[in-house]
Amino acid sequence: MISPEHANHAGMRRLQDRFDSRRLADRLVETLSRTAFSDEDRSFIESRTMSFLATADAAGSADCSYKGGAAGFVRVTDVNEIAFPSYDGNGMFRSIGNVLVNPAVALLFVDFVEPRRLRVNGAAHVQFDDPLLEQFAGAQLVVRVRAAHIFPNCRRYIHRMLTMEPSPYVPRAGYRPPVPAWKRSDTFRDVLPVGSDPNFGQATTNIHQRNAKFGSDPSISNQHPRRKP
Numbered sequence: 001m002i003s004p005e006h007a008n009h010a011g012m013r014r015l016q017d018r019f020d021s022r023r024l025a026d027r028l029v030e031t032l033s034r035t036a037f038s039d040e041d042r043s044f045i046e047s048r049t050m051s052f053l054a055t056a057d058a059a060g061s062a063d064c065s066y067k068g069g070a071a072g073f074v075r076v077t078d079v080n081e082i083a084f085p086s087y088d089g090n091g092m093f094r095s096i097g098n099v100l101v102n103p104a105v106a107l108l109f110v111d112f113v114e115p116r117r118l119r120v121n122g123a124a125h126v127q128f129d130d131p132l133l134e135q136f137a138g139a140q141l142v143v144r145v146r147a148a149h150i151f152p153n154c155r156r157y158i159h160r161m162l163t164m165e166p167s168p169y170v171p172r173a174g175y176r177p178p179v180p181a182w183k184r185s186d187t188f189r190d191v192l193p194v195g196s197d198p199n200f201g202q203a204t205t206n207i208h209q210r211n212a213k214f215g216s217d218p219s220i221s222n223q224h225p226r227r228k229p
Contacts, residue, residue, distance in 0.1 A: 001035075002034070002035060002149060004025065004030065007029045007033060008026075008029070012025070028151075032151050033149060033151045034150045034151070035080055035147065035148060035149070036080050037076050037079060037080065037147070041076070041118065041150065042076040044109065044111070044116070044118060045075075045076055045082065046071070046072050046074065046075060046076060048071065048110075048111070049068060049069060049070060049071050049073070050066065050068045051066075051067050051108060051109050051110075052064060052066060052067070052108040052110075053066075053067050053107055054105065054106040055094075055095045055099060055105050056098060056102050056104060057098050057102055058101040063095060063098060065094065067084065069084075069085065069170055069171075070172055073085060074107075074109075075132075077132070077144065080122075080148075080150075081144055081145065081146050082107075082120065082147065083130075083142055083143065083144045084145075085133075085136035085139030085142055085143075086143055087138055087139060087140065088138065091193065096141060099124045099125070099126055100126065103125060104121075104122075104123060105122065105124040106119065106120070106121045107119070107120045107121075107145065112158060112159065112160060112162075113161070115155040115158035116152070116155055117152065117153045117158060118151075118152050119149075119150070119151050120147050120149075120150050121147070121148055121149040122146050122147040122148045123146050123148065124145045126142070126143055126144075127144070128141065137173040138177070
């Protein structure tokens with residue numbers, strides 16, 4: 001159970017009082033907010049092919065990222081935990097790098113066909129040797145989020161949209177995604193990660209080889225005890 005005072009900070013209260021919405025805000029927290037995923041939450045989250053991830057660095061500078069994958073790429077792994085893979089990207093690690101210095105994250109899941117959205121706020125942690133890693137084809141890392149605040153949002157401003165086709169770059173077992181054009185360009189080819197296949201554009205060194213070279217870095221995995229898949 002989340003209390004209204006815990007869910008609303010001074011800045012929110014100031015605006016709620018200005019627009020006379022404090023009572024409404026409190027009722028929303030009391031009736032809709034939760035700290036454990038329901039069966040309906042699990043079904044909704046695991047049916048999504050995308051989410052938005054908000055993170056911040058140690059100084060509080062915010063960043064927001066789109067995360068996409070096949071349905072089920074975000075999994076509910078415990079009553080208050082979700083996990084998702086970090087796929088090959090541009091190598092900057094803006095989101096995951098932020099998690100290493102500031103675990104506070106927020107995720108937004110949206111259904112654009114039958115308008116609906118769900119927010120999940122909590123603390124994230126990363127493990128290089130997470131037992132789920134082998135279950136996510138193409139994953140470099142697995143991110144787990146311990147939810148502290150789960151709540152739906154009003155759907156009225158969600159535009160109805162249909163997916164024309166899934167991205168051909170989404171990893172899956174037994175499939176090699178095409179190489180993004182920018183990785184083929186002369187501007188970046190010479191700075192791709194060591195071990196990358198120049199015809200594939202993605203590092204081929206597996207997790208065990210990377211851990212053998214760099215170690216599993218316990219500073220990344222010590223925030224929460226490891227859980228079974």
